[in-house]
Amino acid sequence: MPELPEVETMRRGIAAVRGARVAEVVRPRSRLRPMTIEPAGPRLRARLRGAAITDVDRVGKRVVIGLDTGERLVFEPRMTGLVLLRDPPTDEHVRLRLALEGAAWPELIFWDRRGLGTVRLLDEAAFRAACGPPRLGPDALGLPAEALRARLEGRRRPIKVALLDQAALAGVGNIYAAEALHRAGLHPARPCDGIAPAEWAALHRALQGVLEEAIRARGSTLSDRTYRTAESAEGGFQASHRVYARAGQPCRGCGAAVVRIVQAQRSTFFCPGCQR
DNA sequence: CGTTCAACCTGGGCGC
DNA sequence: TGCGCCCAGGTTGAAC
Numbered sequence: 001m002p003e004l005p006e007v008e009t010m011r012r013g014i015a016a017v018r019g020a021r022v023a024e025v026v027r028p029r030s031r032l033r034p035m036t037i038e039p040a041g042p043r044l045r046a047r048l049r050g051a052a053i054t055d056v057d058r059v060g061k062r063v064v065i066g067l068d069t070g071e072r073l074v075f076e077p078r079m080t081g082l083v084l085l086r087d088p089p090t091d092e093h094v095r096l097r098l099a100l101e102g103a104a105w106p107e108l109i110f111w112d113r114r115g116l117g118t119v120r121l122l123d124e125a126a127f128r129a130a131c132g133p134p135r136l137g138p139d140a141l142g143l144p145a146e147a148l149r150a151r152l153e154g155r156r157r158p159i160k161v162a163l164l165d166q167a168a169l170a171g172v173g174n175i176y177a178a179e180a181l182h183r184a185g186l187h188p189a190r191p192c193d194g195i196a197p198a199e200w201a202a203l204h205r206a207l208q209g210v211l212e213e214a215i216r217a218r219g220s221t222l223s224d225r226t227y228r229t230a231e232s233a234e235g236g237f238q239a240s241h242r243v244y245a246r247a248g249q250p251c252r253g254c255g256a257a258v259v260r261i262v263q264a265q266r267s268t269f270f271c272p273g274c275q276r
Numbered sequence: 277c278g279t280t281c282a283a284c285c286t287g288g289g290c291g292c
Numbered sequence: 293t294g295c296g297c298c299c300a301g302g303t304t305g306a307a308c
Contacts, residue, residue, distance in 0.1 A: 003301060033285065061302080078302045080286080093286085114285045116302065157278065166303085173301055222301070224288065245300095265280075267300085 002061060002077045004140055004171030005214035006227055006235065010083040011058040013230025017065075017085075018056055020103030022048045030092050035115035037096060047071065047121055048098070059131045060139060060170030072127045074120045075110055080226050081117030084109040087232035095119070113226060133167075140171040141211050145204040152192050159195065159203075160188035161264045172207070175220055175244045178269045180207040182243045182253075187275045188261070188268045213240065220244075243269040 002010070025045040027037060037044065047069070055066030063083050065073040075083050088094050088111040096110040096119055110119055122130060129135065137151055151169050152162045162168060163177040172180070181188050183206035186199060195203075214220060219235035221227045222245065227235055242252050247260035247269060256273030 006301075035285085076302085078284095079300070080302095112285095113287070114300090116285055118303095155277080161278090164302090175301060220301075224300070227301070264278095265282095266302090 002081065002219070002227060003173030003176050004058075004061060005176065005211055005217075005237065006219035007058055007061050007063060007077065007171075008141070008215050009219045009229050009235065010077075011056055011063050014056055014063070014083060014085055014105075014108060016104040017053050017100055017108055018103065019053065020100035020105070021050065021052045022098050023101040024099035025049060026097040026099070028091075028094055028097070032092065032115060035095055035112055036118040036120070038118070038120045044121055048073070053100075053103070058139075060136050060166055061173065062131065064127075064131070070124060072122050074118075074122055074127070074130065076118045076120075077112065078114075078116040078118070080114045081110065081112040082226075082228055083230060084111055084228065084232060085230045089113075089226070089228065089232075135167060137165075137167050137169040140169045140207065141215075142208070143169060143204075145201055148204045148207070149197075149200040153195065153200070154193055156191045156193055158189045158263055159186060159192055160268050162192050163207075164264070164266070171211075174266055174268075175241070176207070176210055176214065178244045179210045179242060182206075182271060182275060183210060185274055185276060188263060188270050213237065243271055245269065 025048050052068040053065055054068050057064040063075040085105055088109055093111050093113045094109055095112050098108040100106050160177055163172045184203040186203060214237040217237035218229050219227060220237040221234040222238060243258050246258045249258055251258055251271035251273055254273040256271055258269055258271055261268050
């Protein structure tokens with residue numbers, strides 16, 4: 001679920017925990033298979049209790065909590081994870097609760113229905129390995145046009161597949177790759193090594209525009225209504241989707257039916273009339 | 277290099 | 293009601 005705009009919305013939504021100290025760490029028992037929370041066992045609690053939150057950042061699709069111990073707590077929501085201040089959609093899918101003291105808000109919750117997400121407490125070296133190059137490329141938000149092109153051009157793979165490559169640039173997922181390509185008028189199957197300079201420029205404008213608008217709308221809550229902001233509100237950008245999850249419906253630009261294809265085992269939506 | 281498949285999980289929706 | 297499919301914002305590793 002959460003791509004860059006949704007994770008950025010979560011990050012902004014939990015700003016109130018800055019300055020707090022971790023009073024308690026709770027991993028509720030449940031019938032569900034346990035998801036990845038590291039370190040396992042009592043060691044997470046031992047390392048987190050008493051730590052103060054100094055920063056609330058984002059890298060790609062991850063929320064990064066900086067601590068005065070020098071370690072970082074990294075939340076990776078993957079498909080159905082949420083970083084919440086309040087009102088989790090269900091109790092049984094609450095995977096981690098941090099009780100806080102000394103700040104504007106008393107708790108932080110990680111909720112995940114499918115449990116494919118991860119929470120990891122990392123020291124400086126482990127954080128660099130997990131969230132820096134070559135594992136993750138530069139963040140897509142605010143990436144200069146020349147950098148976008150330099151990171152993606154030259155190879156034969158389809159532009160849609162390249163946009164999803166987190167090692168090339170971090171943060172773009174299935175929704176915003178499709179929406180950016182539609183705005184740029186680029187067919188998702190176009191090989192990167194055949195894209196002209198003017199098309200790279202158009203793609204850069206389209207990508208920055210769609211990410212900024214989606215953040216302003218607090219992200220996209222799809223039809224299963226899983227994604228929520230930290231305050232448990234739905235996002236609003238789904239109403240502005242031009243192609244994503246709209247197979248068979250008319251393109252809002254030219255009226256042609258939106259098509260669904262599969263690339264790299266993921267759905268791709270595009271308009272055959274507008275995208276060449 | 278590019279592509280394909282399977283796996284990790286839970287749950288909603290659909291056809292029968 | 294239930295069963296069996298297919299689908300889903302993501303990532304990883306193996307195989308060809």
